[in-house]
Amino acid sequence: MSADKKSTMDYGLSTRDLSLNEALHSWYLKNGRHDLPWRKTNDPYQVYLSEIMLQQTQVRTVLERFYFPFLERFPTLKSVAEASEEELLKAWEGLGYYSRARNLHKTARITGGVLPKTAEELERLPGIGRSTARAIACFAFGEAQPILDANVRRILFRFFRRRRATEKELWRMAERLFDPTHPYEWNQAMMDLGAGLCLPKASHCDLCPLARECRGREAPQRYPAPKKKKEKPIRKCTILVHERAGRFALLRSEERFHGGLWQFPRSERASHAEVLGRVVQHYSHFTLDGEILNVDTLPDLFASTVRYFSVEEMEKLPMGGADRKVLQWVVGSEE
Ligand code: SF4
Incomplete structure (x- = not known):
């Protein structure tokens, strides 16, 4: 059985979806953000650090102010384990969401500075949710699983023309669309699409490699339904x-x-x-x-x-x- 045929059966993809995979793959090769420093390495610690920093902070801020100074101060996960929590928090100052730094420290100590290789094991560590675990496992160790960050969610809502979906449904949609033959490129491409073309307030569908099959492209802004804004106390x-x-x-x-x-x-x-x-x-x-x-x-x-x-x-x-x-x-x- 050919590799393509097998993946079609295993993942419920149609031949139509496979050409979509190719479209996204070649779009990524041409347009992806290949220069991001965490994409030029497969050092698990550097990948993990970037994923944690990017959870609540924009790429530009992380790049300009935090990623490199942090790595200079703590070049390995072992050096994080050896530092005090106070030293970690000081290096994290200004990034906010300080539980990220505290969990980074706990994870470094629990693992002795060596991260496990599978998403299943990574997800058991403090501060590493399902999507982050899969991102680290995919980008550092080549595990073939989709991720589900904010950008990917938005694309899925639009692609499948859904105004609302449960977490379980979103994961199912992510699995459905995922290209297991190019997991690294697929996940990075989805993040880049969400950051560059399928934006919260604008969608550049004419440039999008998913446009041919995207069910929401007639009115992308309808998907997902807007969240009710809560007054900040x-x-x-x-x-x-x-x-x-x-x-x-x-x-x-x-x-x-x-x-x-x-x-x-x-x-x-x-x-x-x-x-x-x-x-x-x-x-x-x-x-x-x-x-x-x-x-x-x-x-x-x-x-x-x-x-x-x-x-x-x-x-x-x-x-x-x-x-x-x-x-x-x-x-x-x-x-
Ligand atoms: S076609 Fe438009 S709405 Fe659909 S995924 Fe691409 S940018 Fe988003």
Whole structure:
């Protein structure tokens, strides 16, 4: 039995779909983003790192500001395992979604710096979901399975003209369309199509290699149905700045979002306190609106958790965006 015939039977593809595979494959060879540094390597750690960084951050930001400095600081997964969580968080500062860094650290320690080779095993590690596991297994080890990131989802909704679909249905659609004979190119091509042609607010169907069979191309914007926009809650808080002999009180956050980062203590409004300013920071799920107060004493509840740092020492600590802004107010008020 020929390879093509076998894959047709195994994956339920028709001959029509096979010509689609060829169209996408040659489109990728001509138009794919081959220069992305994580596509020029099959080092599992570098592939894994890029996948984790790209989960919530745009390619451009990762490329321009984070990927290379991080690799310079931590060239191997073993070096990640040997570092402290605080060092990891410091290197991750500015990228946000810090649970990614904490999970990277846990994974490095669990695996001893050597990643397993299959998606099934990768998926059991902290912070590695099904699609990320398949991406790493495919790009680093050649495993032939489709992925399902945000770009691929959008293409599937449009290609199959679906306004809504469950997770299970989306995976089935991904399997249905997937080309197992060129898994690497297929997955990369789908990501590039979603990033370059099949965009959320525009679709360049005239240039798209899937256009011939795409059922949604008459009205791509109808697919998928728009999500109801949720109002982002505003979380008001009071941020306390307490100085002792030129050093400032900080504590390590235990919040899920910022766990492990150092921050100024938060509290109810203190009486008789000088207002230094206000900080507004936008996060994906809420907006923080904090009033910065200069206080003479800290509430007792912070007594056992705060430590005092000079401004120079604070520069070396991992801190979130809001607390970096508070630090600017502190430095400004000192001058
Ligand atoms: S034909 Fe248009 S809508 Fe369909 S996948 Fe291509 S760009 Fe998207």
